Amino acid sequence: MTRTPLFQLPTTADGALPRLGFGADYNPEQWPREVWAEDVRLMRLAGVNLVSLAIFSWARIQPGPETWDFGWLDEVMDLLHAHGIAVDLATATASPPPWLTTAHPEILPVTASGETVWPGARQHWRPTSPVFREHALRLVAALAERYASHPALVAWHVSNELGCHNIYDYSDDAARAFRNWLRTRYGDLDTLNHAWGTAFWSQRYGDWEQILPPRLAASHPNPTQQLDFKRFSSDALKEHLRAERAILRAATPDVPVTTNFMVMGGTKGMNYADWAAEVDFVSNDHYVLPGPQSRDELSFSANLTGNLAGGRPWYLMEHSTSAVNWQPVNLAKRQGELARDSLLHVAHGADAVCFFQWRQSVAGAEKYHSAMVPHAGADSETFRAVAELGRVLGELAPLAGTRREPAQVAILFDWESWWASELDSHPTSLLDYRREALDWYSALLALGIRADVVTQHGDLERYRLLIAPVLHVVPAELATRLTRYAHQGGHLITTYFSGIVDQHDHIWLGGYPGALRDLLGIRIEEFGPLLEEDSVLLDDGLTGTLWTDRITVTDPATEILARYRSGEYTGRAALTRRAAGAGSAAYVSTRLGPDGLARVLPGLLDHADVRSELPEPARGRVELAVRTDGGQRYLFLVNRTDQAVPVPGLTGDPLIGGALLGADGLLLGPRDVAVLRAPSG
Structure with a gap:
């Protein structure tokens, strides 16, 4: 298997290649020049070899419409190169400068209720504004021309977190672009009217100009209009990415282009499964969300990112050394969590680990966001932990360029089902698509089962067991x-509210679960959503919440695995499985949560002949992830607990972490990460 590095990092003083990237967003424009020399000194001390530069620098680079100031950026680029630090250079288009919004307020986004989103924060621009596009691309061209041959440049960074704050714009620019997008999608108004079901509520369109984005309406906006607007909004930002990329590739065809995704938490407006092919390598930002599944969510997101990258290495462009600034309560990371969080991304394929940001700001909205160099300075626990992580990443150089090894189990994650299942005017507003997917992932972690989080663009047939929770949209x-x-x-395992609609959000008629009804061998006439405070009992003491289904078994080959023991559907099937050819299809009709799923899954896993690769003492307490180059396997063992955990029976050459238990296994300390290298096969 050929190794595929993200980009060529500079050589170290001893001539060795630092194969894994390590660094941060660097914002020298926030600091006087005398700090810059200290920055690069500390970067070398910490093992930093990569920074993202100029992300929010438009106003500094272009102080006026015809005024350019590259002197400071030239100086910083030269300084970084002189100290062996590579640059992922941003196009600086993330936030327009005050002179541009003053001269052209028509670039500002508009909300669904018609309010203007004013300057004063960031990302105050319309993705479909031709005026913004003209000025942004002019800036990109100027940067590309100036730095195309600079030796520090190893990658281009388009904008920053595209869509983080401006994914949905309802302006007149957006309306025109939306109509053009719809013309391309449907071709003619008759086809659009059918797709949107405009016979309902007298919505039939007779002219393209009558169509608007789903702005504030008297009642529930047309659901297919809403779904198409979500598709369009993701595509509009993707087109902006393409426009910047075209200029960069023309100027520097050998320099890879990326942009930082936000595969995390509730960030759902951008269809990254669709965007992944548009970048030369996938990059992601991730921040830990508080709650009982916080580290499971980190693993889930890193796992999904690795599969968006097609198993190839990817770039963790941002995460935090400790607390962030934007949550209701911003918790500091505990000892060991900085390293464990970082290395868990590496376990799932990251070949570069970077933070926001290098030096903690003294002013601005993110001054309480942690950084590699905190307000306390280099004489701090945070910086010492950063430097230690740099050392550890150096020890992991042998695995750079390796790929993620596929698991036997996969969870299918589908953006369009996420969007459509959570629209308004549905059986319940309490449904949380991503939470249900995460619950299955948590349950697999608790059982010590390695699983991939994949999209339908991947090779689904390679998996013995495929879990498709709330797969609502099924063409x-x-x-x-x-x-x-x-x-x-x-x-196959699927769940409640799956198979219900086609790509136009039209119901599959004949009974639920619609498109999957015959495969599952069941028929549901009516949904049974539950009030937030209600629950139902199932066999074996299981408890269901959120949803129930009135299931009728329609095929003798369908086996009832569990029945309802309370509620309106007492005695009816709750969990089923039907033999289908050489395989099977199972259905779970209620939300069981991570604990309930961990009790249900063993039987389903046994049926698929899937077993944990971890020894018994480590199951549920240790996460296993594997990278490989075909000849060698790199086993990441991540302690999910605050206690020491023995991992007997796994052998290999230890690269980092753990204490050897004689010749057979190791002991993981609290929150520890170990990596073993072993031959494949």
Whole structure:
């Protein structure tokens, strides 16, 4: 297997290649020049070899419409190169400068209720504004021309967190662009009217100019209009990415182009499964969210990012050394969590680990956001932990360029189902698509089962067990694909509110779960959503919340795995499984949560002949992730607990972490990460 590095990092003083990237967003414009020399000294001390530069520097680079100031940036680029630090150079288009918004307020976004989003924060621009596009691309061209041959440049960074604050714009620019997008998608108004179901509520359109974004309306806006606007909004930002990328590739065809995704938490407006092919390598930002599944969510997001990258290495462009500034309560990380969080991303394929930001700001909205150099300075626990992480990443140089090794189990994550299942005017507003997917992932972690989080663009047939929670949008071709998967020996699990609509958000008629009804061998006439405070009992003491289904078994091959023991559907099937060709298809009709799923999954895993790769004492307490180059396997063992955990029976050459337990296994300290290198096969 050929190793594929992200980019060529500079050589170290001893001639060795620092194979893993390590660094941060660097914002020297926030500091006087005398600080810059100290910055690079500390960077070398910490093992930093990569920074992202000029992310929010438009106003500094271009102080006026015809005024340019590259002198400071030239100086910083030269300084970094002289100290062996590579640059991921941003196009600086993330936030327009005051002179531009003053001269052209028509670039400012508009909310669904018609309010203007004013300057004063960041990302105050319309993705479809031709005026903004003209000025942004002029800046990109100027940067590309000036730095195309600079030796520090190893990658281009388009904008920053595209769509973080401006994904949905309802302006007249957006309306015109939306209509053009719809013309391309549907071709003619009759096709659009059918797709949108405009016979309902007298919404039939007779002219393209009558169509608007789903602005504030008297009642529930047309659901397919809403779904298409979400598709369009993701595409509009993708087109901006492409526009900047075209200029960069023309000037520097050998310099890779990326942009930082935000695969984390509730960030759902950008369809990254669709965007991944637009970048030369995938990059992601991730911040830990508080709650009982916080580290599971980190793993889930890193796992999904690695699969968006197609198993190839990717770039963790931002995460935090400690507390952030934007949560209601911003908790500092505990001892060991800085390293564990970072290395868990590496376990799932990251070949560069970077933070926001290098030096903690003294002013501005993010001055309480942690950094590699905190307000306390280099004489601090945070900086010492940063420097230690730099040393550890140096020890992990042998695995750079390796790929993620596929698991036997996958969770199918689908952006369009996420969007559509949470629209208004549904059986319940309490449904949380991502939470249900995360619950399955947490349950697998608790059982010591390695799983991939994948999209339908991937190779689903490689997995023995495929879990598709709340797969709400199922076009006919996907239903055929899933049926073929099961008949060829795969084992499918899906859940409530799956298979319900096609790509136009039209109901599959004949009874739920619609497109998957025959494969599952069940029929549901009516949904049974639960009030927030209600729950139902199932066999074996299981408890369900959120949802129930009135299931009728329609095929003798369908086995009832559990029944409801309370509620309106007492005695009816709650969990089913149907043999399908060489495989099977199972259905879970209620939310069981991580603990309930961990009790249900063993039987489903056994049926698919899937076993944990971890020894018994480590299951549920240690996460296993594997990277490989074909000849060697790199086993990451991540202690999920605050106690020491023995991991007997796993052997290999230890690269980092853990204490050896004789010749057979190791002991992981609290929050520790160990990496073992072992031959494949």
